[in-house]
Amino acid sequence: MQPLALSLPVLTPDTALFLDFDGCLVDIAPRPDAVVIPPGLPERLARLHDALDGAVALISGRDVADLRRHLPDFPGAIAGSHGAELALSGQVIETTHQADLDPDALHRAAADAVADHPAILVERKPHGVALHYRADPSLRPVVEEVMARLADANPDLVLQPAKMAMELRPAGSGKDGALDRLLAMAPFAGRVPVYAGDDLTDEVAMARAQALGGQGIKIGAGETVARHRLPDPAALARWLDDALEGLR
Ligand SMILES: [Mg+2]
Numbered sequence: 400m401q402p403l404a405l406s407l408p409v410l411t412p413d414t415a416l417f418l419d420f421d422g423c424l425v426d427i428a429p430r431p432d433a434v435v436i437p438p439g440l441p442e443r444l445a446r447l448h449d450a451l452d453g454a455v456a457l458i459s460g461r462d463v464a465d466l467r468r469h470l471p472d473f474p475g476a477i478a479g480s481h482g483a484e485l486a487l488s489g490q491v492i493e494t495t496h497q498a499d500l501d502p503d504a505l506h507r508a509a510a511d512a513v514a515d516h517p518a519i520l521v522e523r524k525p526h527g528v529a530l531h532y533r534a535d536p537s538l539r540p541v542v543e544e545v546m547a548r549l550a551d552a553n554p555d556l557v558l559q560p561a562k563m564a565m566e567l568r569p570a571g572s573g574k575d576g577a578l579d580r581l582l583a584m585a586p587f588a589g590r591v592p593v594y595a596g597d598d599l600t601d602e603v604a605m606a607r608a609q610a611l612g613g614q615g616i617k618i619g620a621g622e623t624v625a626r627h628r629l630p631d632p633a634a635l636a637r638w639l640d641d642a643l644e645g646l647r
Contacts, residue, residue: 406627407616407627407629407638408593408613408614408616408627409642409645410451410593410642410643410645410646411591411646412450412451412452412646413589413590413591414451414454414590414591414592414593415451415454415455415456415581415582415586415587415590415591415592415593415613416447416451416454416455416456416593416595417456417458417578417581417592417593417594417595417604417608418444418455418456418457418458418594418595418596419457419458419459419574419594419595419596419597419598419600419601419618420457420459420461420466420469421434421459421460421461421597421598422562422596422597422598422618422619422632423595423596423597423601423618423632423635424437424440424444424457424632424635424636425437425440425469425632426631426632427562427597429533429534430520430531431461431465431520431522431531434469436469436470437632437633437636439636440470440636441470441472441473443636443639443640443643444470444473444474444475445472445473445474446643447639447643448473448474448475450643450646450647451586451590451646452586453474453475453586454475454586454587454590455475455476456475456476456477456478456577456581456587457470457473457475457476457477457478458477458478458482458574458577458578458594458596458601458604459477459478459479459481460479460480460481460529460559460561460566460568460598460600461479461480462479462480462484462524462525462526463477463479463480463484463486463491464479464525465479466479467486476581476587478574478577478580478581479491480524480525480526480527480568480569480572481559481566481568481569481572481573481574481577481600482572482573482574482576482577482580483526483568483569483572484525484526485577485580485581487584499555500526500527500553500555500556500569502523502524502525502526502527502528503523505527505528505549505553505567506521506523506528508549508552509521509528509530509545509546509549512545512548512549513530513541513542513545516535516538516541518532518534518535518538519531519532519534519535519538519541519542520532520533520534522564524566524568526568526569526572527556527566527567527568527569528549528566528567529561529564529565529566529567530542530545530546530564530565530566531563531564532563532564533562533563533564536563542564542565543565546558546565546566546567549567550567553567554570555569555570556568556569556570557569557570559599559600560599561598561599561600562597562598562599573600573603573604574596574600574601574603574604575603575604575606575607577604578592578594578604578607578608579607582611591611591612591613592607592608592611592613592614593608593613593614593615593616594607594608594613594614594615594616595615595616595618595629595635596615596616596617596618597617597618597619601615601617602623602624602625605617605623605624605625606624609624609625609626614626614627615627616628616629616635617629618630618631618632618634618635619631
């Protein structure tokens with residue numbers, strides 16, 4: 400593991416804050432639907448939204464509807480499905496069109512392919528599918544083989560490795576693209592991006608934030624391009640609360 404950076408970014412009134420959800424704002428759960436929203440998180444996000452004039456976004460591999468179920472009062476922008484969906488002021492904009500994609504057929508194909516391995520969780524996504532092997536990490540090669548086959552059969556989708564999971568997501572999406580799209584629009588435009596995330600999917604976005612003069616904060620262990628690191632979601636929550644004090 401790389402050493403912890405000694406300093407963390409300073410949030411200023413000119414910051415645009417981008418936050419991953421799983422493993423960043425909430426602890427990773429055994430199943431995606433089992434995450435627990437920590438007490439105080441909705442209020443913390445609302446206060447950040449106020450202090451940064453609305454320039455706070457969630458960026459997640461989950462779809463927007465799923466994120467809204469967990470954080471129904473979140474007032475900021477949401478980039479879901481790795482940026483294939485963008486929700487602004489209540490409206491969801493599909494940024495990646497998959498006219499030919501049949502998510503139900505994809506889900507069935509994935510479920511059939513791993514039917515002999517009940518420990519593999521098949522997650523239907525509106526723009527793809529994910530296979531989770533957290534319950535039995537020895538099944539990783541099975542998941543990799545199945546997903547490579549499905550990727551070959553669906554050229555509009557790309558493979559996205561994640562923590563204890565592999566996902567097929569629309570080509571042309573990605574958290575870096577979501578960051579770029581949000582930074583092109585109010586209230587994010589002209590601000591300095593700070594991006595916090597825990598997963599492989601966040602690395603491109605943290606690299607992008609840093610290339611734009613901003614900062615990345617890696618949550619947890621593992622190789623990263625981010626210049627800063629915090630050990631877990633609880634540490635990020637404490638840092639955000641401290642940063643809020645500085646924004647007063
Ligand atoms: Mg995450």
